[in-house]
Amino acid sequence: MIEMRDVGFGYQGGAPLLSNMTLSLQPGMFHFLTGPSGSGKTTLLRLCYADLIPTSGQMGAFGQDLRGLDRDGIAALRRRIGVVHQDPQFLDHLPLAENVALPLSVAGEPVDMDALRDLLGWVQLAGHARALPPSLSGGERQRAALARAVILSPDLVLADEPTGNLDWEMSMRLMQLLIELNKSGKTVLVATHDLNLIRATKAQVSARVLRISGGTLHLAGADL
Numbered sequence: 001m002i003e004m005r006d007v008g009f010g011y012q013g014g015a016p017l018l019s020n021m022t023l024s025l026q027p028g029m030f031h032f033l034t035g036p037s038g039s040g041k042t043t044l045l046r047l048c049y050a051d052l053i054p055t056s057g058q059m060g061a062f063g064q065d066l067r068g069l070d071r072d073g074i075a076a077l078r079r080r081i082g083v084v085h086q087d088p089q090f091l092d093h094l095p096l097a098e099n100v101a102l103p104l105s106v107a108g109e110p111v112d113m114d115a116l117r118d119l120l121g122w123v124q125l126a127g128h129a130r131a132l133p134p135s136l137s138g139g140e141r142q143r144a145a146l147a148r149a150v151i152l153s154p155d156l157v158l159a160d161e162p163t164g165n166l167d168w169e170m171s172m173r174l175m176q177l178l179i180e181l182n183k184s185g186k187t188v189l190v191a192t193h194d195l196n197l198i199r200a201t202k203a204q205v206s207a208r209v210l211r212i213s214g215g216t217l218h219l220a221g222a223d224l
């Protein structure tokens, strides 16, 4: 699904950040990406959805070499990858339902109002469809961001510290939704530094844990 071989990356003007990364995201699998703050988790996710280009190595997604992709190719790739950003941004003047449906409008697709209602119900925001984003709590914003990330039915869902600002109950509520998505067949990759969250999730779903340390990727042991 996402394949990296000996991938290296450094931001322009900076020292190399990541090197010798070899990774294969297995279809239908739940993955965690962990590592200390600043180790490069967000950077790795950005490489996965072609927001950044590797400095070295080979990288493919859905069987295609990312180096050969033109703008249309990248747009097609991103359609298959839903992203929940660390600090999700919304258009504050638009009601929540319209924010969640935005990827459909951008893709030029019609909005199926029943499906949108169902999606908002699934993330427990049915009663907030007309609410403006600034009125939402942190947990509601993250669940809205998840709904927006999956509205185009992506094959892969990437979530960057989605529970970073949430209490334990709200964190587990969000993780429950990600587990449900995975059980429905989606491949999931969640970046988090929270080992308790990983353990609590692993009690419910089989998950691979990848760890960034020393500027490269390792498969964490089963004790995590």
Ligand SMILES: Nc1ncnc2c1ncn2[C@@H]1O[C@H](COP(=O)(O)OP(=O)(O)OP(=O)(O)O)[C@@H](O)[C@H]1O
Binding pocket: 011, 012, 014, 017, 035, 036, 037, 038, 039, 040, 041, 042, 043, 044, 161, 193
């Ligand atoms: N656009 C950028 N330009 C230059 N350096 C950057 C850029 N984005 C991130 N970095 C640097 O790259 C390193 C890794 O950042 P990254 O955000 O990928 O780490 P992270 O593991 O996701 O951290 P956190 O857990 O704190 O979110 C950090 O030192 C950061 O300052």
